Amino acid sequence: MLTIEGLSVKRGGVQALREVTLHVDEGEIVSLVGANGAGKSTLLYAIAGSLPISSGRIEYQGQALNGMSPERTARLGIGLTPEGRQIFGTLSVLDNLLLGAYVDYAGHWRDLLGNIKRIANDDSVRERLATVYDLFPILEERQSQDGGNLSGGEQQMLAIGRALMSSPRLLLVDELSMGLAPNLARQLLGLLGRMRDLGLTILLVEQDARAALKVAERGYVLETGRIVAEGTASELLNSDRIQKAYLG
Numbered sequence: 001m002l003t004i005e006g007l008s009v010k011r012g013g014v015q016a017l018r019e020v021t022l023h024v025d026e027g028e029i030v031s032l033v034g035a036n037g038a039g040k041s042t043l044l045y046a047i048a049g050s051l052p053i054s055s056g057r058i059e060y061q062g063q064a065l066n067g068m069s070p071e072r073t074a075r076l077g078i079g080l081t082p083e084g085r086q087i088f089g090t091l092s093v094l095d096n097l098l099l100g101a102y103v104d105y106a107g108h109w110r111d112l113l114g115n116i117k118r119i120a121n122d123d124s125v126r127e128r129l130a131t132v133y134d135l136f137p138i139l140e141e142r143q144s145q146d147g148g149n150l151s152g153g154e155q156q157m158l159a160i161g162r163a164l165m166s167s168p169r170l171l172l173v174d175e176l177s178m179g180l181a182p183n184l185a186r187q188l189l190g191l192l193g194r195m196r197d198l199g200l201t202i203l204l205v206e207q208d209a210r211a212a213l214k215v216a217e218r219g220y221v222l223e224t225g226r227i228v229a230e231g232t233a234s235e236l237l238n239s240d241r242i243q244k245a246y247l248g
């Protein structure tokens with residue numbers, strides 16, 4: 001589904017990614033782990049089209065993504081749950097979710113918020129909303145509340161739900177567990193398996209290497225912009241070197 005070869009990305013004066021090569025097969029959950037500043041978010045932003053790449057190739061379902069805008073990658077089926085959730089705090093939970101379906105409408109109306117009722121009446125949007133509420137029932141209970149009034153865990157659910165509203169085939173998830181109590185983080189990571197069963201392929205980026213590898217089939221370790229290890233999740237979890245460096 002996703003093939004990345006020799007990808008290098010600069011941010012400011014920093015070489016954030018160096019010759020990164022990895023792949024994600026359809027139906028897999030793949031975790032990319034690494035310390036603070038290793039370049040994990042940079043990789044997701046480069047795939048989604050939010051950052052220019054210096055060299056290398058990103059291919060999604062056989063199509064080159066290099067230089068494609070975020071709107072086009074979203075239309076092709078790439079969804080992103082960004083680090084820090086980035087929800088719209090003064091909009092209701094429902095409106096946050098409906099705006100996630102923007103890829104279907106951005107070409108028709110400039111004022112998405114002004115047309116939110118029309119979006120809400122679309123059968124396909126209602127179907128997606130039902131799927132999101134099935135995964136995260138608390139979001140349905142809180143659908144009229146402002147997004148900014150939700151707890152951290154609920155905001156993370158909202159960020160995932162909003163990404164699902166664009167009907168992605170490949171979901172890029174940045175630091176799902178950040179700022180969450182370990183139990184809640186584990187619960188949310190466990191839901192990734194259910195999302196995969198719904199037909200999604202998932203690339204997960206996490207500092208919590210153990211938690212991320214436990215829910216994945218395969219993983220990669222990123223260190224100062226380079227892939228330094230890769231393997232099945234159990235190979236990485238059982239590797240002495242990885243245990244010492246990342247699993248404590």
Ligand code: ATP
Nearest residue numbers: 011012014016034035036037038039040041042043
């Ligand atoms: P974190 O979990 O802390 O976000 P990360 O592994 O996701 O870590 P990135 O955010 O991708 O790492 O950062 C990779 C490198 O790029 C780091 O050296 C970082 O300082 C640098 N960097 C990140 N954002 C910017 C920016 N806006 N301008 C310049 N350099 C940046």
